[in-house]
Amino acid sequence: MKNFTYAAPRNVADAVRLAGQPDARFIAGGTDLLNLMKDGAQSHGAIIDINGLALGDIVQRNDVIRIGALARMSDVAAHPAVRRSLPVVSEALLNSASPQVRNMAAVGGNVLQRTRCGYFRDSGTTCNKKAPGSGCPALEGENRGHAILGGSDHCIAVHPSDLAVALLAVDAVVLTDRRRIPFADFHVVPGTTPDQETVLGHGELITGFEIPVTPLAARSRYLKLRDRATFEFAVVAVAAALNMRGDTVRDVRLTFGGVATKPWRSPEAEEALRGKPLTTTTITEAGRALVRGAVTRDHNAFKVDLVQRALDGLLRDLGGVR
Amino acid sequence: MTVGRPVERVDGRAKVTGGARYTADRTLPGMLYSYLVMGTIARGRVTAVDTAAARAVPGVVEVFTHENAPRLTSDQHFMPLQGTQIHYNGQIVAITVATTLEQAQEAAELVRVTYAPETPKAVIADALTEVYLPANQEVIVGDPTAGLAAAEVTVTQNYSSPPHHHNPIEPHATVAQWDGDRLTVHETSQGVVNAQRTFATTFGIPQTNVRVLAPYLGGGFGGKSPVWPHSLLNAAIARQLGRPAKMVLARSQMYSIVSHRAEFRQQVTLGAKRDGTLTALVHHSTQQLSRTSENMYSHSISSRMLYACPNIHTRQQGVRLDVPTSRFMRSPQMASHFGLETALDELSYQLGIDPVELRRRNYTDVNPTTGERFSSRFLLDCYKLGADAFGWSRRNPKPGSTRDGHEFVGWGMATEAHDHNANPSSAMVRMAADGTVLSQTATQDIGTGTYTVFTQVVADALGVPLNQVKVELADTNFPPAALSAGSGTIASVTGAVNAAALAVRTAVVQLAVSNPASPLHGVSVERIITQHGYLFSPDRSRRESYRAVMARHGAPVQNTSSMTNARGYSTGAVFVEVRVDPRYGRVRVTRGVGAYDAGRVMNHKTARSQVIGGFTWGIGNALMEHTVLDRRTARVVNPNLSTYLLAVNADVPEIDAIFVNKPDPVSTALGARGFGETPITGVPAAIGNAIFHATGRRIRDLPFTQDKLLY
Numbered sequence A: 001m002k003n004f005t006y007a008a009p010r011n012v013a014d015a016v017r018l019a020g021q022p023d024a025r026f027i028a029g030g031t032d033l034l035n036l037m038k039d040g041a042q043s044h045g046a047i048i049d050i051n052g053l054a055l056g057d058i059v060q061r062n063d064v065i066r067i068g069a070l071a072r073m074s075d076v077a078a079h080p081a082v083r084r085s086l087p088v089v090s091e092a093l094l095n096s097a098s099p100q101v102r103n104m105a106a107v108g109g110n111v112l113q114r115t116r117c118g119y120f121r122d123s124g125t126t127c128n129k130k131a132p133g134s135g136c137p138a139l140e141g142e143n144r145g146h147a148i149l150g151g152s153d154h155c156i157a158v159h160p161s162d163l164a165v166a167l168l169a170v171d172a173v174v175l176t177d178r179r180r181i182p183f184a185d186f187h188v189v190p191g192t193t194p195d196q197e198t199v200l201g202h203g204e205l206i207t208g209f210e211i212p213v214t215p216l217a218a219r220s221r222y223l224k225l226r227d228r229a230t231f232e233f234a235v236v237a238v239a240a241a242l243n244m245r246g247d248t249v250r251d252v253r254l255t256f257g258g259v260a261t262k263p264w265r266s267p268e269a270e271e272a273l274r275g276k277p278l279t280t281t282t283i284t285e286a287g288r289a290l291v292r293g294a295v296t297r298d299h300n301a302f303k304v305d306l307v308q309r310a311l312d313g314l315l316r317d318l319g320g321v322r
Numbered sequence B: 001m002t003v004g005r006p007v008e009r010v011d012g013r014a015k016v017t018g019g020a021r022y023t024a025d026r027t028l029p030g031m032l033y034s035y036l037v038m039g040t041i042a043r044g045r046v047t048a049v050d051t052a053a054a055r056a057v058p059g060v061v062e063v064f065t066h067e068n069a070p071r072l073t074s075d076q077h078f079m080p081l082q083g084t085q086i087h088y089n090g091q092i093v094a095i096t097v098a099t100t101l102e103q104a105q106e107a108a109e110l111v112r113v114t115y116a117p118e119t120p121k122a123v124i125a126d127a128l129t130e131v132y133l134p135a136n137q138e139v140i141v142g143d144p145t146a147g148l149a150a151a152e153v154t155v156t157q158n159y160s161s162p163p164h165h166h167n168p169i170e171p172h173a174t175v176a177q178w179d180g181d182r183l184t185v186h187e188t189s190q191g192v193v194n195a196q197r198t199f200a201t202t203f204g205i206p207q208t209n210v211r212v213l214a215p216y217l218g219g220g221f222g223g224k225s226p227v228w229p230h231s232l233l234n235a236a237i238a239r240q241l242g243r244p245a246k247m248v249l250a251r252s253q254m255y256s257i258v259s260h261r262a263e264f265r266q267q268v269t270l271g272a273k274r275d276g277t278l279t280a281l282v283h284h285s286t287q288q289l290s291r292t293s294e295n296m297y298s299h300s301i302s303s304r305m306l307y308a309c310p311n312i313h314t315r316q317q318g319v320r321l322d323v324p325t326s327r328f329m330r331s332p333q334m335a336s337h338f339g340l341e342t343a344l345d346e347l348s349y350q351l352g353i354d355p356v357e358l359r360r361r362n363y364t365d366v367n368p369t370t371g372e373r374f375s376s377r378f379l380l381d382c383y384k385l386g387a388d389a390f391g392w393s394r395r396n397p398k399p400g401s402t403r404d405g406h407e408f409v410g411w412g413m414a415t416e417a418h419d420h421n422a423n424p425s426s427a428m429v430r431m432a433a434d435g436t437v438l439s440q441t442a443t444q445d446i447g448t449g450t451y452t453v454f455t456q457v458v459a460d461a462l463g464v465p466l467n468q469v470k471v472e473l474a475d476t477n478f479p480p481a482a483l484s485a486g487s488g489t490i491a492s493v494t495g496a497v498n499a500a501a502l503a504v505r506t507a508v509v510q511l512a513v514s515n516p517a518s519p520l521h522g523v524s525v526e527r528i529i530t531q532h533g534y535l536f537s538p539d540r541s542r543r544e545s546y547r548a549v550m551a552r553h554g555a556p557v558q559n560t561s562s563m564t565n566a567r568g569y570s571t572g573a574v575f576v577e578v579r580v581d582p583r584y585g586r587v588r589v590t591r592g593v594g595a596y597d598a599g600r601v602m603n604h605k606t607a608r609s610q611v612i613g614g615f616t617w618g619i620g621n622a623l624m625e626h627t628v629l630d631r632r633t634a635r636v637v638n639p640n641l642s643t644y645l646l647a648v649n650a651d652v653p654e655i656d657a658i659f660v661n662k663p664d665p666v667s668t669a670l671g672a673r674g675f676g677e678t679p680i681t682g683v684p685a686a687i688g689n690a691i692f693h694a695t696g697r698r699i700r701d702l703p704f705t706q707d708k709l710l711y
C-alpha cells in the first residue's frame, strides 16, 4: 500500500469536489476498499471519507422506500419497512458476510464492491480488470467460481454482491449527486473493458436508493447456495419476486448472483412464467430459458445445473408448488 | 486434586483483555521493519531486480536482493536470496527494510523483478510418470500377496485430498536483537529450544548466546515448528544493520514460505474373510514433494498400527513438483487415515457387517507391525461409549433409508488415531520465601492450555491452591523442554514438572519436620499430608502452612528435574450425522459424538477443546477446505481467509466429547498420553461415510463440495 491523503468532508458538495482529484476514492465502511489496497489490487492517492455525510437514513414515504447510501447493511436488513415490503432485500443482506462486516459496511459501498476472483486480488498476477490488456488467467485457470453468463473473452469474473441481486429484483433506482440511474442500467458486463463495472462517473457519489413498494416486491425471497453455511459469497444465488392472480403468474422478477458478471436479470426466464400457471413444467422451462446462453469453462459447468435447481427450489417455496 | 477437572484457562483473562503480548506486539527502541517481496513465477531464474524506486521511498534503510543479501545456509531448508534460482511461486526475492512498516510495504511494492521463467509442474496429475519411491518409505509385514489371495472379499479404491495451509490466526512474526554476538529473538515458535539451536548454528555462535522467547502463540498446527528462512534472514539483517528488526508475515505470504499439507493420492486395498477379519491391507500413496526436499510428512501410520492384520504393505511414494516443501500439519496422519477409514466403510457394505462391528472384529492390543503390546488401549470402550451416546444401534444400514423433509439423513463413523511424540524435558519449580510457587520450563503453550495444566500439576503435587502457582513458559533461559508438536507437550513435559514440584514438596516437608519450632516437628516425612497450602500430621490434629514454613526458612526452595516419557498412540471413535439436501447437493453436519482413550485426562475443558477444534477442522477438511493452485503457474489462487474456507460456527453442531480416562501405566505424565492430533483424523471419513449412508453416493475426493453431490 502506498501513502495517501485523507479528507473527511461534511457535505456532499465538498465530497464530490474532493473526489474529482485524479486518483481519489470515497471510503464508506472500508471493508472492501482497504482489502483491495492492502492486497495491491487497487492504489489511491487520496481517500475521501464520506461517513460524515448525512446519508444514513432509511425512510418510507408513500409507496417508496428510500435508503441512504451510508445506511449500514445490518440496519437495512433489520428495518421494519424493508422486512415488510422488501423481504428479498433483508434476506440478501442477512445472507451476506458476517455480523461484524454488516455492521461496518454501507449499502452504497456494497453495490460497488469488487469481484472475489483470486487473480484479480493477487498483485502478483496479470488480470484484465486490474490492468486492461494484460490477459485473463481465469479463462483457462481456476474458474470454479466464475461466471457462466455475461462473460467475455476478456473477463468472466462474478459480481459478488448479494444486495445488488435483490435490488435488481425490486426495481431499485440508484440516486447519485447528479442523477437517477435505474438499477438495471447501473452495472455493466465486461465486454472489452472489464475494468469498468458500473456507469458511475469518476467522483460521482451514490447518495441512496429508491425502491417502489409493490405487491410484487412484498412477495419476494432470496436463496443463496455456497460452500459453507455462512460468511461466504454465493456459488449460486437467486432472488425471486412473485405476483399471482389466482393460479396464474401475473408478474415475476428473477435475478441471479454467483453466475454472472453483473447482477443478472433473466427476462427470458420471467417470460417463461408470466401469464402462466406455476407448475413443474413452467418452472423447468424458466430454468432452461435462463441458461440458454450460458458459456461454461473447465470448472464451472456445474453452475448451469445448480442455478436451475436453485431457481426451481425457490419458486416452489415461494409459489407453494410441491 | 485439580488434575482432570475442567479448570478455567489461567491465561484466559490476559488473552481476552489484550494483556497477553504476542510476538508481533514486541516493539524495541530503534527497531527496523523488514517486509518481504514474493516472487511471481514457480520455476526459472531471476534475471534482474530493480530496487531504485524502492530505495527512493522515505525511511527505507536498505533493500536486499540475491545480490546483496546476507549469506546464510540452512541444514533444514532451501535458503532464498542466495542465488537466482526459483523453486516455487511466492519465493522470497527481496526484502525491504525501513523505519516504519508502511514505508517498508510501500517500498516492497516498488521492487521490480525480471525473470527467465520455465514451465512449472503444480499438481500430481501433471507428473504421474515421475512418481518414485524414496528410500525407507516401504513397509511390508507378513505376505500381503498371500493375504489378498486368501481373502473372500476385497475392496480396492483410490482417494485423494488437496493441499492445505495451516492458517493459524496469529501470523508468523519474528523480532531479532543483537548485543555483540548475543542474539535475542521473539519468535512465533512451537519450539524455542529447537529455534535456539537453529539460530546458533546458522550464525556460528554458541547456543548459550541465543535466547528465544514465545510466551504466547496464536496457534501453530505444525507450521511454527521449524525456524523458517525468513526469520534467519531477519536476524541476519538486524546484525548487518546494527539495529533490532521485526518482520510480520502478511496472510498471503503464509501460503508459500511456511509450508503446508501436501497434495495426497492413495490407493487402499483391503482383503477380508466373510466374517470381516482382515487378511491383507495394502496402502499405496503418493504425496507431493518439492524440488529442494524429498522429506515426507503424510505417513500411513494408521495402516501400520491400528488394526489386527497379519499382512500389511504400505508404500509412500513421492513426486517432485515446483511447489514449496510441505511439512507436518495438525494430524499429518489424517490424509492417509481418510483412505483407510473410508475403505473400511466400503468393505462393511460389501460384507453386510456394521461398520463399528467390523472395526471391533479387527481390534488388536498388539502393534501389528512390531508385534509389541500397547501399554494400554481402550479403543473397544470408545466404540461402545461413542455408539451408545450417539444411538448407533438404531441405525438402519440401508443407504437413503432416512428422509426428513427435503433432506436425507445419514450416520457415519470412523476410528480416530494418532501417535504422539515424547521428548526429554526438564522443568524448574521454586517455592519463594512467601510460599508462592513459580514453575519454569522451555516448552510452549500454543493455545492448547499448557499454562493451565502445569499450574494444576504443580498445585496438586505440592498441595497448594491454583492461585499460589505461576507458570512461565517458552523462554530458552528456562530448563530445556519439548517442542510443542506431534501432540507432545503434555506427554513430554508433565513428568518433569511433577517431579520438580514433588522434590520441592519433600524439601519443604523436611524443613518442617526437622525444625523444633514447627508443630509438625518429629513427624516422618512420608506421613505428612499436604493440601490447601498446608502441611498436616497424619491425623490432621497438627498443621502448618507452607507460608509459615518458608517464612521461618527465609529462603526459596528450588528443584529442577528431567524426565523422558514413552511415545504413544491415542485412539477414539467418532460418530456423525449429516443431512444432505439432494436438490442442491448441500451437506450439513448436524450431530457429532467422539469417545477417546487419551490416557489420563489432565483437564476436561482443554481436552474437550481439542475435540471441538479437531471436529471443527475435520468438518472444514471434509466439506470445503482446500488450497487452489493455478495449474499453469503453480501459484496459490486463494491465499486469504475469505476464499480459503474453514468451517465457521454455523457449520458446526454441538459436539459431545467422551473420555475413557484411564491412565496409561507407562506414561510418566501422570498417565496422560498426547492427544491433540487424534480428534480430527477420522472426521472427514466419518462425514463421507455418513454422506454415503444418507444418499448412496460415495465421494472419494476431498473436499465434498456441492458440485460433487448433484444428482
Ligand SMILES: Cc1cc2nc3c(=O)[nH]c(=O)nc-3n(C[C@H](O)[C@H](O)[C@H](O)COP(=O)(O)OP(=O)(O)OC[C@H]3O[C@@H](n4cnc5c(N)ncnc54)[C@H](O)[C@@H]3O)c2cc1C
Pocket (backbone or CB within 6 Å): A025, A026, A027, A028, A029, A030, A031, A032, A033, A034, A050, A069, A070, A095, A096, A097, A098, A101, A104, A105, A106, A107, A108, A109, A110, A111, A112, A113, A160, A161, A162, A163, A204, A205, A206, A207, A231, A232, A233, A234, B642
Ligand atoms: C470477509 C468478507 C465477506 C463478505 N461476504 C459478502 C457476502 O457474502 N455478500 C456480499 O454481498 N458482500 C460480502 N462482502 C462484501 C461486503 O459486503 C462489502 O465489502 C461491503 O458491502 C462494502 O461496503 P463498505 O461500506 O465497506 O465499502 P468500502 O469498502 O468503503 O467501499 C467500497 C467501494 O465503494 C466505493 N463507495 C463507497 N460508498 C460510496 C458512495 N456512496 N458513492 C460512491 N462510491 C462509494 C468506494 O470508493 C469503494 O470503491 C464481504 C466482505 C468481507 C470482507
Ligand code: SF4
Pocket (backbone or CB within 6 Å): A115, A117, A118, A119, A120, A126, A127, A128, A129, A130, A135, A136, A137, A138, A139, A154, A155, A156, A157, A194
Ligand atoms: S476473470 Fe476478470 S477479474 Fe478474474 S482474472 Fe480474468 S479479467 Fe481478471
